[in-house]
Amino acid sequence: xxxxxxxxxxxxxxxxxxxxxxxxxLDREIRKALAKLDTAPGEDTLVKQQGRxxxxxxxxxxxxMKAKGLKAITGVLRDRxxxxxxxxxxxxxxxxxxxxxxxxxxxxxxxxIADVFGDASSTIRKAIALGTTTSASLSDLIEGVAxxxxxxxxxxxxxxxxxxxxxxxxxxxxxxxxAADGLVDLVYLYSGPEDSRxxxxxxxxVGKALTESGIAQADNGQGLPxxxxxxxxxxxxxxxxxxxxxxxxxGIEILE
Amino acid sequence: MSIVVTRSGxxxxxxxxxxxKLVATLAPGLxxxxxxxxxxxxxxxxxxxxxxxxLLAKTSAGRNPGVNLTVTNGLLxxxxxxxxxxxxxxxxxxxxxxxxxxxxxxxxxxxxxxxGKRSPTHSVLGAIHHYGxxxxxxxxxxxxxxxxxxxxxxxxxxxxxxIPLRGR
Numbered sequence: 001x002x003x004x005x006x007x008x009x010x011x012x013x014x015x016x017x018x019x020x021x022x023x024x025x026l027d028r029e030i031r032k033a034l035a036k037l038d039t040a041p042g043e044d045t046l047v048k049q050q051g052r053x054x055x056x057x058x059x060x061x062x063x064x065m066k067a068k069g070l071k072a073i074t075g076v077l078r079d080r081x082x083x084x085x086x087x088x089x090x091x092x093x094x095x096x097x098x099x100x101x102x103x104x105x106x107x108x109x110x111x112x113i114a115d116v117f118g119d120a121s122s123t124i125r126k127a128i129a130l131g132t133t134t135s136a137s138l139s140d141l142i143e144g145v146a147x148x149x150x151x152x153x154x155x156x157x158x159x160x161x162x163x164x165x166x167x168x169x170x171x172x173x174x175x176x177x178x179a180a181d182g183l184v185d186l187v188y189l190y191s192g193p194e195d196s197r198x199x200x201x202x203x204x205x206v207g208k209a210l211t212e213s214g215i216a217q218a219d220n221g222q223g224l225p226x227x228x229x230x231x232x233x234x235x236x237x238x239x240x241x242x243x244x245x246x247x248x249x250x251g252i253e254i255l256e
Numbered sequence: 257m258s259i260v261v262t263r264s265g266x267x268x269x270x271x272x273x274x275x276x277k278l279v280a281t282l283a284p285g286l287x288x289x290x291x292x293x294x295x296x297x298x299x300x301x302x303x304x305x306x307x308x309x310x311l312l313a314k315t316s317a318g319r320n321p322g323v324n325l326t327v328t329n330g331l332l333x334x335x336x337x338x339x340x341x342x343x344x345x346x347x348x349x350x351x352x353x354x355x356x357x358x359x360x361x362x363x364x365x366x367x368x369x370x371x372g373k374r375s376p377t378h379s380v381l382g383a384i385h386h387y388g389x390x391x392x393x394x395x396x397x398x399x400x401x402x403x404x405x406x407x408x409x410x411x412x413x414x415x416x417x418x419i420p421l422r423g424r
Contacts, residue, residue, distance in 0.1 A: 161358075164356070168333075172336075176281045178277070183274065183417075184415035186281075189285060189289065191292065192292065192333065193292070193319070193320055193324075193326050195318055195320040238332075241281050242411060245414040246407060246411045
């Protein structure tokens with residue numbers, strides 16, 4: 001029997017494809033807006049005119065970022081991630097309440113993306129100001145702006161990845177709880193790379209197992225729920241359920 | 257890989273659906289753990305070691321030097337039960353890496369940087385590692401090793417379930 005497509009992965013791919021479309025749209029809009037800098041007539045008034053146009057362009061970019069970029073990416077996260085991520089563990093039904101939890105995770109991600117766009121918008125304003133004061137060529141300026149948009153989209157991709165990972169971790173815990181209910185006590189092994197890139201929280205927890213209440217009490221110091229985000233934003237670690245008795249047999253430290 | 261259970265005798269104390277869900281919950285982690293520890297499907301260390309250049313790039317970026325198929329953990333983290341089919345005769349669970357991708361990274365000046373591109377799908381990447389391709393040697397990882405299978409059986413016994421499992 002052929003395995004069905006992993007919907008969590010499909011979301012990530014769809015989201016990345018959508019982000020690429022958004023990036024192109026933003027790029028087009030901003031290039032159009034920046035082209036206005038070319039319309040400032042007369043060399044003696046060039047700097048003054050450019051300054052005024054640059055201010056208009058900057059606010060257009062702000063509006064574009066907020067209205068198109070953020071709205072579109074929010075759409076990607078909400079419309080695609082929530083429902084599909086729930087089906088990440090094929091054949092396992094998850095309680096409806098998980099939708100609410102994952103919705104909350106996605107909402108927190110959109111706040112991060114808003115920050116990303118805010119930063120990019122500010123960087124682009126600076127790039128425009130720099131272009132105006134140094135009379136750098138318009139093409140250089142456009143390239144600079146395009147680079148900033150690219151960096152923003154890369155960060156947004158990271159946010160999508162983090163959101164999908166968070167949804168997956170939550171789904172694993174909920175599915176395991178349901179599977180073991182009334183049969184056996186489970187713990188969750190903090191599983192993943194052990195290297196110098198580990199955050200302090202991950203360094204302490206990797207290779208150890210936590211009970212569900214241990215996870216609920218754990219604090220990654222980043223204000224993010226540990227069950228969904230493990231050590232924090234873009235954490236590489238995942239939860240591997242195992243029976244508490246097996247963890248004890250294997251000498252794994254259990255944090256309750 | 258898949259895990260197959262064929263029922264024999266009378267009805268089990270625990271319904272097959274429940275057993276299947278429990279196996280689907282427990283098995284992926286065993287594959288992740290063993291592979292992350294650098295052991296193949298026969299519980300032996302992966303061979304051959306990484307190339308000198310790759311190892312240098314990986315370690316200089318602060319990553320674990322062991323051959324464990326892990327940089328972003330996207331591949332191992334995506335391993336899950338992708339299909340659980342229960343019939344009157346038993347159940348079959350298919351365990352595989354996901355069809356998603358990770359952010360492609362490149363080691364530059366001792367730092368792992370996102371390139372802005374995506375990796376091949378985890379299922380393809382997993383197959384490349386498992387079977388080898390071109391200069392990439394085969395490092396069989398996607399199956400329950402003898403120790404994985406023993407652990408799975410012990411854990412089912414913890415739940416009061418004694419059932420014959422077969423990996424394929």
